[in-house]
Amino acid sequence: MRLVFGLVLLVGVGLAGFAVYMAQNYIGAYESALTEARSKTVDSTPVKMIYVSSKPIAYGQEIKAEDVRLAPWPQEILPEGVFTEENPLLGPNIDRRVALRAIDPFEAMLPTKVSEPGGAAGLTSYLRAGESAFAIKVDVASGVSGFLRPSDHVDVYWTGRVDTNGRGSGEVTKLIQTGIRLIAIDQNSDSETTSATIARTVTVAATREQVAALTHAQSTGKLTLSLIGTNDTTIVDEPVEVDQLSMLGIERQAAPAPAAQQQTCATRVRRGAEVVSIPIPCTN
Missing domain, CATH: 3.90.1210.10 (Antifreeze-like/N-acetylneuraminic acid synthase C-terminal domain)
Structure with a gap:
């Protein structure tokens, strides 16, 4: 009985060893094939x-x-x-x-x-030839609620009071600059930042003519920024301007024409030592 048990044990151990040997050969062949395939791909x-x-x-x-x-x-x-x-x-x-x-x-x-x-x-590394850095004061409303990032592009709107064709001053909002590139939010110029920041100033890269226009606009009214899409290449050809009447859809009435002055004619008649002017119908 013991002899039979020993034979069965030896056969089992032999089969297990043969299985391990076959598995090792299979895994080794697979790794070799994989390494060869990778080297061929790289080459x-x-x-x-x-x-x-x-x-x-x-x-x-x-x-x-x-x-x-x-x-x-x-x-x-x-x-x-x-x-x-x-x-x-x-x-x-x-x-x-x-x-x-x-x-x-x-x-x-x-x-x-x-x-x-x-x-x-520094900021100078972000400026291209002919550009200058200009700071714009913003708040939570005019600064797009903290969603601005360096390298974004914005449109700049100006709101202020202007003379409306000699009929008194009225408040007007007008698009004054399009596609202005931001290079810093407050003192941060890292475009990889992920936290929302309620900025107090944003710095833009602009030409000298744009800087002059923005400086005058900021000193005479309020500036508001509008964030535009990364792939937006729209060219604004016509002026964008809104006042109170156009916002409410009220047609602007034309100014009344000046009343024509009535022409009067007269003739002088001497009455003794006195010269009297008498109105008469005009013949021309």
């Missing part, structure tokens, strides 16, 4: 070595050599303006660079994310 996809971030980089932080590294990137989806070995991000002849926005690990380093050599993460 068949053209790549280019570009600089990517190796760890999180905060807004305004100076970028150092240990913060970035070269990594393969598929050429088919290569971002425009990337830094490569031929166009390095840092080097002996390149001054310090700082991050113009928060950068996550393994992001491709682009000129829009970093400053020029020796630059800083």
Whole structure:
């Protein structure tokens, strides 16, 4: 009896060992096939070595050599303006660079994310040629209730009192600037912020002519901002202006024509030593 039990145990152990051996062979063959398939995929996809971030980089932080590294990137989806070995991000002849926005690990380093050599993460780095920074006072109503972010675009409306064709002054709201780009909310120029902020001032990038118009408008009335869509390319050709009558749908009455002056004619008649003027019908 014991002999039979021993034989059964030996057969069971042998079958278990054979099953483990077969499983190991199967898993090993699968891993080898998977590794070979991956290598073929990598070899068949053209790549280019570009600089990517190796760890999180905060807004305004100076970028150092240990913060970035070269990594393969598929050429088919290569971002425009990337830094490569031929166009390095840092080097002996390149001054310090700082991050113009928060950068996550393994992001491709682009000129829009970093400053020029020796630059800083101030407002001047956000201004294009011919642009100036201008601050507009806002509140919870005129500032779109805290939903504004740097890099958003807004329309600017002016509300004030103007002379309505010589019939007294009336309040008018008019669109004075379209598609103005925001570069800072209060003292924050980081476009990656996610918290809503009730701003007291917003800073816009505008041409010198726009700055002059905004300065005059802010000193003579109230400015209100209207947030527009990211992909909105609408061109406003006709002036947008509303007063109280047009808002209520009341037609403006034409000014009454001045009454024609009645022409009078007269003749002079001498009566003794006195000359008297007598009205007569006009013949012309």
